[in-house]
Amino acid sequence: MKLYDSEVSGNAYKVRLMLSLLDLPHELVPIDLRAGENRNEEFLRLNPRGQIPVLLDDQRIIWDSQAILVYLARRYGGERWLPLEPAEIAAVMQWLAVAENELLFGLARARAVKRFGRPWDFEACQEYGRAGLRVLAAHLADRDWLACGRVTIADIACYPYVALAPEGEIALDDYPRVMAWVGRVQALPGYTGMQGIESVT
Amino acid sequence: MKLYDSEVSGNAYKVRLMLSLLDLPHELVPIDLRAGENRNEEFLRLNPRGQIPVLLDDQRIIWDSQAILVYLARRYGGERWLPLEPAEIAAVMQWLAVAENELLFGLARARAVKRFGRPWDFEACQEYGRAGLRVLAAHLADRDWLACGRVTIADIACYPYVALAPEGEIALDDYPRVMAWVGRVQALPGYTGMQGIESVT
Numbered sequence: 115m116k117l118y119d120s121e122v123s124g125n126a127y128k129v130r131l132m133l134s135l136l137d138l139p140h141e142l143v144p145i146d147l148r149a150g151e152n153r154n155e156e157f158l159r160l161n162p163r164g165q166i167p168v169l170l171d172d173q174r175i176i177w178d179s180q181a182i183l184v185y186l187a188r189r190y191g192g193e194r195w196l197p198l199e200p201a202e203i204a205a206v207m208q209w210l211a212v213a214e215n216e217l218l219f220g221l222a223r224a225r226a227v228k229r230f231g232r233p234w235d236f237e238a239c240q241e242y243g244r245a246g247l248r249v250l251a252a253h254l255a256d257r258d259w260l261a262c263g264r265v266t267i268a269d270i271a272c273y274p275y276v277a278l279a280p281e282g283e284i285a286l287d288d289y290p291r292v293m294a295w296v297g298r299v300q301a302l303p304g305y306t307g308m309q310g311i312e313s314v315t
Numbered sequence: 316m317k318l319y320d321s322e323v324s325g326n327a328y329k330v331r332l333m334l335s336l337l338d339l340p341h342e343l344v345p346i347d348l349r350a351g352e353n354r355n356e357e358f359l360r361l362n363p364r365g366q367i368p369v370l371l372d373d374q375r376i377i378w379d380s381q382a383i384l385v386y387l388a389r390r391y392g393g394e395r396w397l398p399l400e401p402a403e404i405a406a407v408m409q410w411l412a413v414a415e416n417e418l419l420f421g422l423a424r425a426r427a428v429k430r431f432g433r434p435w436d437f438e439a440c441q442e443y444g445r446a447g448l449r450v451l452a453a454h455l456a457d458r459d460w461l462a463c464g465r466v467t468i469a470d471i472a473c474y475p476y477v478a479l480a481p482e483g484e485i486a487l488d489d490y491p492r493v494m495a496w497v498g499r500v501q502a503l504p505g506y507t508g509m510q511g512i513e514s515v516t
Contacts, residue, residue, distance in 0.1 A: 259399075
């Protein structure tokens with residue numbers, strides 16, 4: 115298995131984390147985003163959207179971090195990570211949607227403004243990200259995990275940009291329930307971190 | 316089945332279209348977004364994100380349009396609409412991701428600027444939306460459907476904001492392959508339209 119990767123990307127880290135939790139051997143292929151390696155012809159043949167991560171497995175090319183999570187869960191994780199019962203898979207998908215909306219366009223973009231000088235409206239991104247954190251916090255008030263009463267890819271999809279929120283100047287101290295959940299993810303067997311994520315355990 | 320709905324929302328229309336294609340009887344509960352009915356306490360108990368659509372089925376509450384598509388496909392559509400083979404479900408998920416990124420934050424936001432006076436950067440939204448249309452067009456160059464060689468929820472997820480793109484002043488004439496695919500969706504048995512979507516057939 116080969117993962118086209120960038121060390122600083124929370125979306126690529128989603129996949130590295132899942133590979134590590136599933137204990138799947140893989141090769142990392144670093145793509146230099148600053149040098150535009152994600153926009154050259156060779157890379158665009160892998161992913162027409164010009165984004166990392168991309169996974170190569172058995173001649174199959176899978177792009178998009180969350181599609182890769184679904185692929186890995188289905189192929190290597192069974193229903194433990196992605197249940198198939200209609201209401202259960204929908205519960206997981208709801209949090210994948212939060213990860214792609216409030217967390218990506220809020221928390222991740224706020225971080226990208228500060229960390230990579232991206233041109234987005236910092237305060238609007240922070241506010242959108244905080245809306246996501248409030249939804250997470252309320253949901254986690256009486257739950258340990260986001261869906262199905264156990265860890266699933268819902269948690270893995272949401273974790274990276276939540277844990278990286280302080281890089282976008284959003285303190286997680288304001289969300290103790292979210293902090294506790296961050297700690298639970300960090301305590302999973304096979305957990306691996308990334309630069310910029312502080313250990314809360 | 317009860318769908319909390321708004322006539323003008325492309326995300327709610329995603330679900331109406333799926334319900335119609337599956338020929339599932341349902342009741343529509345209109346939520347007045349301008350009057351803020353999506354932010355009152357009663358509604359926030361259904362969906363803490365304060366968004367339509369929300370589906371009620373057998374005491375289950377499912378929020379998020381794409382989670383609802385997954386739910387309906389799993390519960391009422393079998394593998395026809397959402398295959399479970401790892402590479403196939405991942406292929407569907409890739410286009411759900413495009414629908415939540417370039418199409419929602421590009422095409423849908425450009426439309427919302429023009430149609431509802433929302434405060435986003437119109438040209439940036441248009442450009443992001445066009446990037447999505449280019450990816451769709453390239454993919455559809457030698458395919459009829461987005462994933463798995465047949466119509467799936469990938470098409471239903473992407474269709475609404477593509478078909479509504481002209482309301483955001485993005486002409487689909489520039490993307491003939493996309494136009495042809497729009498026509499194929501419109502020709503599906505059980506298809507239903509919405510105000511703002513022109514018939515291309």
